[in-house]
Amino acid sequence: MRKFERCEKYYSEYKTFFEENKMLGPNAMWLIEILCEKMDLKPGMRVLDMGCGMGLTSIFLAKEFGVTVFANDLWIDPTDNYKRFVQMGVEDKVFPIRAEAHALPYANDFFDAAISIDAYHYFGTDEIYLPIYYSKLVKQGGQFGIVSPGLSREFDNGLPEAMKSHWDPDMYCFHSAKWWHNLWQKTGIVDVTHANSIPDGKALWNLTADFDLHAADFENYLTLISMTAIKK
Numbered sequence: 001m002r003k004f005e006r007c008e009k010y011y012s013e014y015k016t017f018f019e020e021n022k023m024l025g026p027n028a029m030w031l032i033e034i035l036c037e038k039m040d041l042k043p044g045m046r047v048l049d050m051g052c053g054m055g056l057t058s059i060f061l062a063k064e065f066g067v068t069v070f071a072n073d074l075w076i077d078p079t080d081n082y083k084r085f086v087q088m089g090v091e092d093k094v095f096p097i098r099a100e101a102h103a104l105p106y107a108n109d110f111f112d113a114a115i116s117i118d119a120y121h122y123f124g125t126d127e128i129y130l131p132i133y134y135s136k137l138v139k140q141g142g143q144f145g146i147v148s149p150g151l152s153r154e155f156d157n158g159l160p161e162a163m164k165s166h167w168d169p170d171m172y173c174f175h176s177a178k179w180w181h182n183l184w185q186k187t188g189i190v191d192v193t194h195a196n197s198i199p200d201g202k203a204l205w206n207l208t209a210d211f212d213l214h215a216a217d218f219e220n221y222l223t224l225i226s227m228t229a230i231k232k
């Protein structure tokens, strides 16, 4: 399995912080490192971290790339996120916001980039989400990047019998990289620059979450997918 050099350096530097603040699903720090290799983030850029959870990826983006981050989430209290941002000394670069994905309080064309780690699939599978909501927030030439739990291919014949007892209804938002590519590319609003299953995606996910589901995945459907795009 690949090494996460950027994360490892970062973990050892902020060991106590990561012991106190556990992640919500598949290792978000690994996923942000994978995604950032496909993006071009530069100091001073304004970045939306959509569905940031506890804001760990937002802190990473501010510290590693010098970008300003709007750490947007629904379930996690922004005051708790703010305390984490203060603790990590990034409170002047990372702004905690609570907003639902269909009621985001940002100006059109405000962001240089919008990223979403382990969150976009919760609200973004709707055909109209990118064209009507999300794409408007990013300026022309701006970047999009997501990493989400997904499928190596769409189910050939429905949900496999063995997976049924471990499957939550909200997992029907898992899709293949090809499915995601088509969802965004057909809008004509963005050019999809990359959409793939992450190499070792299944292993990376299985190391941290959803163990019973993975044990029942005899046909290797589960993986992590990543996608990047540029706004035309």
Ligand SMILES: C[S@@+](CC[C@H](N)C(=O)[O-])C[C@H]1O[C@@H](n2cnc3c(N)ncnc32)[C@H](O)[C@@H]1O
Residues within 6 Å of the ligand: 023, 024, 025, 027, 028, 050, 051, 052, 053, 054, 057, 072, 073, 074, 075, 076, 099, 100, 101, 102, 116, 117, 118, 119, 122, 123
């Ligand atoms: C599995 S957590 C991942 C959090 C974080 N990105 C990470 O990887 O640790 C998914 C996040 O998506 C956010 N989310 C889900 N549905 C949302 C919605 N409709 N609008 C805004 N955020 C949403 C939740 O608040 C939650 O923190």
